Amino acid sequence: MRKVLAALAAIALLALPGTAAVAAEPSEKVIRVGVTQSVDSMNPFLAVRLVSGSLQRWMYGFLTVPDSKTLQPSADLAESWTTSPDGLTWTFKIRETKWSDGQPVTAADAAWTFNKMMTDDGAKTGNGPAVENFASVSANGQELTIKLKSPQASMLDNPVPIMPKHVWEKVPDISKYEADVYPTVGSGPYIAVESKKDQYVKLEANPNYWRGAPKIDELQMIFYDNPAAAIVGLKKGDIDLIGRLAPPDFESLKGDENIVQWNTDGRRATYLQINHGATTSDNKPIGDGHPALKDQRVRQALHYAIDKQKLVDEVQNGLARPADGSIIPPMYKDFFWEASGDQKVTHDLARANKILDDAGYTKGADGIRTMPDGSKKLAFRFSIHTDAPIEDKLAEYLTGWFKEIGIQLSTKRLDSSKFSEETGTTALFDIAISGWSVNPDPEEVLATHLCSRRPTASGEGGGTESFYCDPQYEDLYKQQQKELDRPKRAEIIKKMEERLYTDAPVIALYYPNNLEGYRKDRIASVTPIPEDKGILYGGSGYWPFYTLEAVTTETAAAEGGSNTGVIAGVAGGVAVLAIAGFFVLRRRQGAADERE
């Protein structure tokens, strides 16, 4: 027994000097990015997670990228483009550059990528919707021609990475291909050279990159299974940057002199989704929403009852911006719409009460209002996720305010898959928490409120965020699709936001800030997107990671590392000796016992 113990103790303690070996700092400029989502696939035709999307931005070229300053579409692999007058034919001139293996990039690569997705169902998993409107794609030298089925202004926000035809056409079955051949062949600023599942991805600077190689040698993406451990990793220096932090994790970085707390406008909106009489795609009622919520005045009263500033302060620790607009956050200046004047809804309980009084919802003896015909009390359910402390807190505040206007709110906690089923397909809810991350082109989030997104009668399909179906909104959506002039299109989109604001199938609460942290003793400079107070990780495009610069005082970093190593080594060595000595003594004593 003791032998076993001794052996185990020795193994466990031997581990300590290992630090010394690891602490040898590479002389290259390496930046490590921590992520709390694991990579689902290195195959861009299959990957769907945000983390994989970020990797694709670093590894491959796209037709266009959002400009680092304005977020407007700008040239990437497509140098320039023209559109036919009917908006159906797009011609892109593909840049004359090289893949990381030295082969030339041509329009045939782009055509192959899109055609593969259009013809092979197995290749649709990752970005299928992006080619849905494509009628045909053809290549001629460096010229790529895409013919559309109907006009689509969001063409310049195409999310599909262009893949090297000469490498990928040899893959027999895309849907089963892991793409674990390294180094990868790409045309982005970095090349993946190694990947271990659920652990890390190593990328090296692409010397052939058309903008010029990045200023660092290696970029590592390191996976943490939980944010708390990642924060420890950042404080310790195991990682240099981490994005997408929750307010409490972000606040725990306070006071560390080596860490920069990065707090900017985010790309997300948090809103309430209201069951205003959900219907299926063939206009049949579905679900069990409260009839009072069909009344726009009731929804408006709810809106007046909410104190958004209070929610920001208490629920988001002040790390958000109260929403006086709709589903597009202020980060996207071109498309952001904000209510003003009479239209603006502010926290006003008296006004909310008056609206309900005027509409005939009278209060009963218990202070709860009833339907004008007296048939039903105004008691609503509020659906939130389980294990979401922020949403619990939100529910408490809403319940309090709604009580003040004679409306009873009860909280219903659901696990995430049940939640999305009840609030997105079966409509078994009254009010639900919701939110959406918005891309530089907001078409996707706007589309979540289209009639066609409602589920079929059998509960199939969908993708609706509100069960909304409004002729005015539909019409505006079609207009913006055809409008290729950006300012004009933005005006139409703002009208859509205004419609959502006043009709209130959704009520925007706040726009959570983008919270990140990075070590300034490791990262000398990083350019966010957009450049003035933008996002570092999880935004669109590769700008922040292409522009990364490492701190070059290598000695400082190396010293810190080897110190820890030495301490660990000494401590480990001493411990091992002590344990070994202890057991040797015990063994001697044991042997002596036997002899007696």
Add this chain to the structure above:
Amino acid sequence: MTATPPVSQPAVEALEETRARHGLLRYAATKAGGALVSIAMVIVATFFLFRLLPGDPVRALAQGRNMTPEQLDLERARLGLDKSLPEQFVQFVKQTLQFDLGTSYEYKRPVLDLIGERIGSTLLLTGTALVMAVSLGIWQGARAGWKPGSRFDKFSTAISLVLWSVPTFWLGLLLLMVFAAGVGPIPGVFPTRGISSVDAPEGFAYVLDVAQHMVLPCLTMVAVVYAQYLLVMRSSVLDEVGQDYITTARAKGLRDDDIRRRHAVPNALLPTVTLVFMRIGFVVGGAVTVEAIFSWPGLGQLFYEAIRVPDFTLMQGTFLLITASVIVMNTLADVVYHLLDPRVRSA
């Protein structure tokens, strides 16, 4: 000369031995048969159990991205979810019997491959932790039970019980913050995540690197479970203390430590052995919590992800593997018990 030739004593013993061996074989066969039936039932239960879970995997897989109804249908067809439940079931049983656990919805890869990639790191972690916890538990339990009420007994039992009641997540994070990040004079010598460094060295240094990564997760696992071995061992040693053969050993003038080590402990080990074998079965399941805290790339993490989606095939696969290994290990425990303890044989 009498009619019946006298049977020599050794011959009788040989006969009994043969009988016993046949008995063991029959016993093992019965147990194995029982295990097979259990596994078959688990296969059936697995399929239906996971379909009771709420949520539409296809929608969950869309992960908040917009998908048209056509695309959702396409995805559903790809996953075989467009077929009727009985059809899906027949397909599932057929595949499972051929050791094909299907393709993961989320990762789009064979479940068996995903398990294969992670089972090694899980076995390494949970296996090591199990050995350490068992050793520690048996060692402390034997000494505690030998002198019940002693300072050692009170101290070790109390500590083990406190650790047993501590939430794993809390303890793990605490260890991470103290020994990985470093607090005050304590240097943060251990890594914050994973099974090896990103720039892992080669050869023996790599072994050391992995061992170093294992220290904190292992410590967490050992700390929260070793109490059960300690308590079982303590109570069985306690049972032996008053036995006649112990008195005899004392009368022979043997040292107390020797009596404990050579006489009491071997006799008291049996219940602990059962417990250990039962636990070995769970080793495969890994430790979801510990793997999550230390970002250990193992099966627990895979299983957790699968439930979150929900990824039916992946859940089925991992669940089957875990239950099957528990069943197999329990069967093995029965057989080993039979070998170790004559009383089981006659029963």
